[in-house]
Structures are given as C-alpha cells and as structure tokens.
Amino acid sequence: MDEMELRFEGNPDPGRWRHRRKEGKGRSVVAFVIVLLLLGGLGAGGWYGYDRFAGRFLAADYDGPGSGEVIVEVKKGDSASTIAETLHGAGVVKSTRAFVNAANENPKSTGIQVGQYKLRKEMKASEAVVALLDLKNKHVEGAFTIPEGWTHMQVFDALSKETGIPVAEFDKAAENVQALGVPALWFKRTDGKKVNKKDIEGFLYPATYELPKDATAEQILKMMIKNFNAEMDKLDFVETVQSELNISPYEALVAASIAQVEARLDVDMGPVARVLYNRAYTGNFPCTCLQLDSTVNYWLRLIGKDAKASEKLLASELHDPKNPYNYDVKGMAIGPISNPGEVALKGAMNPPKSNYYFFVTIDDKGTTAYGVTNDDHEKNKLIACKNGIPIC
Incomplete structure (x- = not known):
C-alpha cells in the first residue's frame, strides 16, 4: 500500500507525503x-x-x-x-x-x-x-493554534473568539512590537526601506499555544513573540541570511511570508523565495518589482476589503498608487504578508540557486512551473489553463 506520512505541528522531522512502498x-x-x-x-x-x-x-x-x-x-x-x-x-x-x-x-x-x-x-x-x-x-481546552500563512488579522480575530478579549486590545498591544519582545535587529533593512515598528505581521510564529487563563492581550502576544525568537535561534535564521544572502533578516522574513502564501507545496517554498530575490535584487527583472497578486490582496485585507481571485483583480487595484504593496513597488515588499512556518522560513534562508523570474501553479495538486522568460511563463500559463486553473 502507498503509505505516506503527514507533517504535524511539533514533529521534529516535518515533511510532505513520502512514498514508502507500492501495491501491486x-x-x-x-x-x-x-x-x-x-x-x-x-x-x-x-x-x-x-x-x-x-x-x-x-x-x-x-x-x-x-x-x-x-x-x-x-x-x-x-x-x-x-x-x-x-x-x-x-x-x-x-x-x-x-x-x-x-x-x-x-x-x-x-x-x-x-x-x-x-x-x-x-x-x-x-x-x-x-x-x-x-x-x-480542536478539543484541547486552552490550546490555540496559528496555522501557517495566517495574517495577524486572522490571528487576532480567532484569539478574540477564543478568549473573549476584543480585537481592539490585540491591535493596541501590537502597536509597539519591540516592547513585545522583537529584537531591534529585525527593524533594519539593507535595501534602504524603513521597517514599520508597529507591524507585527510575520512575528506570530505558527504553532499551538496554551493560553493562560485570564491572560491579557499583551501577555498572549509576548508569549508568541518569545516563541518566534526561540524558533529563529533554533533555525539560526539571522546569521544564515546575513552571511549567505547578504540581506537583512527582515527582508528574508518578508520573502518567507510571501512564499508561504504563493507556494502550494513545501517543495516550492525555496524556489519561490529565489524567484522573489531574483526579481527584487538582481537588476535583471525589468521593473525590479515583485508583481504579485498576493501582496495586492494583503493590502485589500488591511483596508477592510475582501481578497479576490487573481483573475478578478482589477488593473486599478494592481497598480493602485495608494497601495504600498502594489505591482509596481520596486524591490522586496515593505513588510510580511503572512506569518510563515518552518518550511517557508527554511526556504527563504536557503533558496536553491536558479535564474527563474516567473512561477505559476499549473494544476489542482499545487504543482508549480517556473520560467526564465515571459515566453516561458506564458507557455506555463497555457498549461495551467488546460488543467482548469482560472488564470486565463
């Protein structure tokens, strides 16, 4: 029987499904x-x-x-x-x-x-x-799980339902991220862009937390930030990114947050992160911008609107000059768009080398195809359309 293994929270050896033996x-x-x-x-x-x-x-x-x-x-x-x-x-x-x-x-x-x-x-x-x-x-009382890829808005909404604490109190507590325990090194970038010190996105590490009874919003967020710091230390994220990629840890965190949303399969987290780096830093991509629907959708959520399927996003939304996450912003996005998990973080730390500048999901299994040129990308999009992916 084809027996495959699931990755669960807390598993020291996470992985996708792995074939072991065949039927016949x-x-x-x-x-x-x-x-x-x-x-x-x-x-x-x-x-x-x-x-x-x-x-x-x-x-x-x-x-x-x-x-x-x-x-x-x-x-x-x-x-x-x-x-x-x-x-x-x-x-x-x-x-x-x-x-x-x-x-x-x-x-x-x-x-x-x-x-x-x-x-x-x-x-x-x-x-x-x-x-x-x-x-x-979930049956365990007092347990609260942050799934990989959730935004801070989703986390705060779920926390409010779980604890009865108004979302506004979590928003207020998150206004001073450094006071919650995020080290100062995370508020620096190598590309000249400023880091918003009131932006908690990316620092709420996906995991299952035991919420103390009668804990305040501030105490809960501090507990999550403490776990984020511990996981970053365990991964050696900061040192690896600075020495291997020559970018700030924050920029790599942004890339991980985007890869978490864009890649359907774990195997694509690293390759997608590499595409982001190629677009933002090499100078070989015409606009040196990311041109991603996911960042545009993140902004729509921030301003209280619903996210849209890629084929339904309007040109005015993609290129909205008021949107700091729009298609045309040069370089890496100004901040994370989700809270990435271990696989996405590892992918952003150690992305495989490639000269790819394009990627697209081509089937309902989540398979991602990559391209060097726009012509490659258009061919991959045709494959996606033939497989029923609504991007045409």
Missing part, C-alpha cells in the same frame, strides 16, 4: 489471505479476519456526514496510516484505506495538527480529513 503484488497476497480466511472453515473467526483485512486494504467508505460525537487524538509523529487506524478504531471511518486515499487527494491534509478533535461516527473519509483540518474541532 501486495494486493494479490491480501486477496489470497482473504480467500483462505473465507474458505478455511474458520466461521466467525474467518469473518472477523476478513473484516480486519477489508478495513485495512479496501477503500470501503461511509457516504454521509456521520452522527454522534467521538474524541480522537492525533499524536506527534503519527503517520497517515496511524491516524487512519485511530479513526477506524473509533468508528469514524469505514476503512483505513478510504482515509489514506482521501488525505492523499486533499493537498491541505498536511496541515493537520497534533491534538484532540471532536468528530462524528460513520463519517465519509474525505469529510473526516476536512474535519481534522478545521481548528473549530
């Missing part, structure tokens, strides 16, 4: 064993054995949302098959194979976090995957 002959062996169990005169015992093998290797699935309530736990280091066994044992899914298949087909499944979840019995496997991705189903 394995199916024949399973079929042979099932036949033996059914024909070997084992009666009830044979049926029990068949049920176990069918649950493990056949993709039997429920067809509804399920009913009732059951608590299941995803533990540190659990593989996809381990989670499937847990769910099958709790009566959530009809077979382990159905869950593994559903997880493989959902590119977001790698975002499932460690913890306890409230699920229903007899759920369709694909709905069980979605339920595990929904933080509202």
Whole structure:
C-alpha cells in the first residue's frame, strides 16, 4: 500500500507525503489471505479476519456526514496510516484505506495538527480529513493554534473568539512590537526601506499555544513573540541570511511570508523565495518589482476589503498608487504578508540557486512551473489553463 506520512505541528522531522512502498503484488497476497480466511472453515473467526483485512486494504467508505460525537487524538509523529487506524478504531471511518486515499487527494491534509478533535461516527473519509483540518474541532481546552500563512488579522480575530478579549486590545498591544519582545535587529533593512515598528505581521510564529487563563492581550502576544525568537535561534535564521544572502533578516522574513502564501507545496517554498530575490535584487527583472497578486490582496485585507481571485483583480487595484504593496513597488515588499512556518522560513534562508523570474501553479495538486522568460511563463500559463486553473 502507498503509505505516506503527514507533517504535524511539533514533529521534529516535518515533511510532505513520502512514498514508502507500492501495491501491486501486495494486493494479490491480501486477496489470497482473504480467500483462505473465507474458505478455511474458520466461521466467525474467518469473518472477523476478513473484516480486519477489508478495513485495512479496501477503500470501503461511509457516504454521509456521520452522527454522534467521538474524541480522537492525533499524536506527534503519527503517520497517515496511524491516524487512519485511530479513526477506524473509533468508528469514524469505514476503512483505513478510504482515509489514506482521501488525505492523499486533499493537498491541505498536511496541515493537520497534533491534538484532540471532536468528530462524528460513520463519517465519509474525505469529510473526516476536512474535519481534522478545521481548528473549530480542536478539543484541547486552552490550546490555540496559528496555522501557517495566517495574517495577524486572522490571528487576532480567532484569539478574540477564543478568549473573549476584543480585537481592539490585540491591535493596541501590537502597536509597539519591540516592547513585545522583537529584537531591534529585525527593524533594519539593507535595501534602504524603513521597517514599520508597529507591524507585527510575520512575528506570530505558527504553532499551538496554551493560553493562560485570564491572560491579557499583551501577555498572549509576548508569549508568541518569545516563541518566534526561540524558533529563529533554533533555525539560526539571522546569521544564515546575513552571511549567505547578504540581506537583512527582515527582508528574508518578508520573502518567507510571501512564499508561504504563493507556494502550494513545501517543495516550492525555496524556489519561490529565489524567484522573489531574483526579481527584487538582481537588476535583471525589468521593473525590479515583485508583481504579485498576493501582496495586492494583503493590502485589500488591511483596508477592510475582501481578497479576490487573481483573475478578478482589477488593473486599478494592481497598480493602485495608494497601495504600498502594489505591482509596481520596486524591490522586496515593505513588510510580511503572512506569518510563515518552518518550511517557508527554511526556504527563504536557503533558496536553491536558479535564474527563474516567473512561477505559476499549473494544476489542482499545487504543482508549480517556473520560467526564465515571459515566453516561458506564458507557455506555463497555457498549461495551467488546460488543467482548469482560472488564470486565463
């Protein structure tokens, strides 16, 4: 069976799904064993054995949302098959194979976090995957998770719902980022642009936090900043960026925050960061600007508007002179547009060398294609359009 591993919060060796072994002959062996169990005169015992093998290797699935309530736990280091066994044992899914298949087909499944979840019995496997991705189903009291790629606005809104503290109090506490514990070295850039010391974006490290009872907004944010500093030290982010890339840590943080949003797959975090650096710093990209829809959408969110799909963004929005994140701003963006996780940060620290200046998602699996020239990019866009990606 194709067994693949999920990356969970706190896993010391995070990774995407990894193939381990293939099916083929394995199916024949399973079929042979099932036949033996059914024909070997084992009666009830044979049926029990068949049920176990069918649950493990056949993709039997429920067809509804399920009913009732059951608590299941995803533990540190659990593989996809381990989670499937847990769910099958709790009566959530009809077979382990159905869950593994559903997880493989959902590119977001790698975002499932460690913890306890409230699920229903007899759920369709694909709905069980979605339920595990929904933080509202988290059962651990006092635990609060920041998913990779959330903006500070999303974090504050979720924190307010979790704690009852008004969003305005988090906004006020975030007005002095340095007082919350962000070191002064993060407020410098090598490209001459100024860093907004009231901008907390990028410093709220994605993780699961235990919120102290009756904690204030300031105390909660200080706890998160403390974790950010610890993770940066663990990654040796500052020293690596300064010595290997000759840019400020803040600029690399900005790149990581953009790669986190733009790259659908972990493997593309580094290559996308390299494209950003190539555009912003080499002088070989005509406008030396980023030209990204994601930065434009971030500004729309900042001013209280909804983000738009790329094909729906207007030229007036892309080139809005009042938008400091617009298409035409030269160099690296003025600040982070999300809170990047470990993979994106590592990608921004150690991006693979390339002469790519373009990238585009070309299928619903999140595959990214790269190009050196605009002609390359247009060809990749045609591939995306043929695959149903709405960018034409």
